[in-house]
Amino acid sequence: MLQQTTVAAVVPYYEKWLGIFPDVFALARAPLPRVLKAWEGLGYYDRARRLHQAARIVCREFDGRIPDTPEGLRGLPGFGPYISAAVLSLAYGRPLAVLDANVRRVLMRLDRIRGGSGAAADRALRRRLDGLLDRRRPSAFNQAMMELGALTCRPRNPRCPACPVQSFCRAFEAGEQEVIPPPKKRRSQKIATVVGIIESRGRYLIQKRPPSGLLAGLWEFPGGKREKGERLEAALRRELKEELGAEVERAGLLLKVRHAYTHFLVDLYAYDTVLDKIPPFDRRRHRWVARGGLKRYPFPSGSAKIIRFLEGRAADHRHGRNV
Numbered sequence: 244m245l246q247q248t249t250v251a252a253v254v255p256y257y258e259k260w261l262g263i264f265p266d267v268f269a270l271a272r273a274p275l276p277r278v279l280k281a282w283e284g285l286g287y288y289d290r291a292r293r294l295h296q297a298a299r300i301v302c303r304e305f306d307g308r309i310p311d312t313p314e315g316l317r318g319l320p321g322f323g324p325y326i327s328a329a330v331l332s333l334a335y336g337r338p339l340a341v342l343d344a345n346v347r348r349v350l351m352r353l354d355r356i357r358g359g360s361g362a363a364a365d366r367a368l369r370r371r372l373d374g375l376l377d378r379r380r381p382s383a384f385n386q387a388m389m390e391l392g393a394l395t396c397r398p399r400n401p402r403c404p405a406c407p408v409q410s411f412c413r414a415f416e417a418g419e420q421e422v423i424p425p426p427k428k429r430r431s432q433k434i435a436t437v438v439g440i441i442e443s444r445g446r447y448l449i450q451k452r453p454p455s456g457l458l459a460g461l462w463e464f465p466g467g468k469r470e471k472g473e474r475l476e477a478a479l480r481r482e483l484k485e486e487l488g489a490e491v492e493r494a495g496l497l498l499k500v501r502h503a504y505t506h507f508l509v510d511l512y513a514y515d516t517v518l519d520k521i522p523p524f525d526r527r528r529h530r531w532v533a534r535g536g537l538k539r540y541p542f543p544s545g546s547a548k549i550i551r552f553l554e555g556r557a558a559d560h561r562h563g564r565n566v
Contacts, residue, residue, distance in 0.1 A: 244285060249393070256285055267307050270298040279461060279541035286504070286544065288458060293321030311335045332385050338378040341385040342369055345392025351424045352396060355413035360424070432507040437479040438466030439516035440497055440549070446531035447553075448524075449540065450486070462540040464513065464549065475512050483516070487529075490519040498552055502545040511545045513552075 244253045244260075263281050264270040270278070275295055282291035297319040301309060309330065310316050316327040324342075331337035340346075342365060350356070350368050358364055377384040395402045401420050403409055414420045441448040441464075449462045465486050469478035480491045494514040502509050524530075532540065537550050 244290075246290065247287060248285070253285075256282075267298045267301055267309070270295060271302040275460070276541055280539065283541050283547060284544055288461065288541075290321060292460075296320040297322065309334065311337070313339075329385065332381040336382055338376060338381045340369065340372040340376045340381070341389065342372055343389060343392075345390075345396070346372065346385075346388045347392075348398065348424055349388060349392045349396045349408075352401075352414035352420050353408065353412050355417060355419065355423065357419075357423060357425070433510070434507055435469040435475070435478075435510045435512065436466060437469055437475055437482060437512045437514065438464040438546075438549070439479060439483050439491070439494065440464055440513055440553070441516050441518060443521060443531065446533050447537065448529060449532055449537070450529045451527075458543050460541075462542050463546050476514070479512075479514055479516070483518070487518075487524075488522050492517045492519040498549065500545050500548045502543075502548070509545060511549070513549050 244257055260281055263277075264273060273295070275292065278291055278295045279288060282288060285291075300319055301307060305315070310319070311331065311334075313327055313331065316322045316330060322330075328339040328341045329343075332339045332341060347360075347365070347368060350371055354371065356364075356368075372388075375384075391406075391408070395406050399421075403412075403415050403420060406412070406415075409415055412420070414423045439448075448465060450465050452458050452461050452463060454460055465483055466479065467482040467486070469475060470481075473481075475496075476494055479494055483489055483491055494516045497513045497515045500511040500513065502511065534550075534553055537553075542550065
């Protein structure tokens with residue numbers, strides 16, 4: 244869970260996760276949709292899938308005990324060098340150094356390394372880190388290095404006056420701590436998508452995403468990307484015709500949701516939609532679900548925001564408030 248995010252953001256998800264899956268056996272027994280639902284909001288859903296696969300292997304082949312060797316861990320889905328070293332050092336006290344983004348930044352500033360990233364650069368940093376590792380207390384060392392990078396040697400506005408290793412830092416001495424490592428140039432692509440909120444007899448139509456690719460296996464409201472130069476409502480009509488084989492009788496904008504992913508920003512336009520005729524659907528991909536039942540399905544974060552809006556609108560109606 245701590246990959247690509249912060250401890251403060253993860254803690255509520257972690258506590259909720261342990262309430263649902265108190266041990267590896269509970270996780271292994273759970274169906275994948277329930278695992279994805281519990282992961283909802285953390286993003287990078289492949290991590291949840293690999294964790295679920297790993298739990299099943301651990302229960303089946305290791306009697307529920309997490310392997311305590313690099314060879315044993317590397318055979319589990321999702322366990323690369325970073326995760327394996329973290330588990331082995333923190334859980335089992337093995338003398339292995341952990342190289343994550345925070346530790347990488349600390350080392351580059353300490354040694355005033357201006358170069359970029361890559362496999363060769365990481366190999367050199369691992370050699371340097373192995374030389375610094377406290378082999379008697381690898382867990383404390385690794386946690387200290389990660390915390391140093393996360394809280395003090397931050398990517399922006401590093402807290403150099405409070406840094407316990409400032410006197411050893413060549414980047415600080417040269418006044419280059421703000422430019423080492425060089426900032427990544429990210430181009431955030433902007434995407435507009437449209438979805439239809441289709442209700443019939445108190446139930447909403449949802450559909451399952453393909454089993455591979457972005458957000459694989461999650462559920463969503465029918466719709467898709469707007470093409471270049473296309474009006475939003477025209478995009479909605481086209482997408483629902485392509486996906487459902489249905490014509491839109493009328494549609495009105497319900498709300499706009501903005502959600503940021505790693506490399507792109509999505510504006511999601513949700514329309515209250517009435518179809519000219521309800522076509523037959525394949526239950527394996529499409530389902531009619533009552534509003535209260537939507538919580539049982541794993542949705543991308545943008546769609547989850549729409550569901551919260553629907554719940555709030557229903558509550559307003561119950562209490563006689565105008566919406």
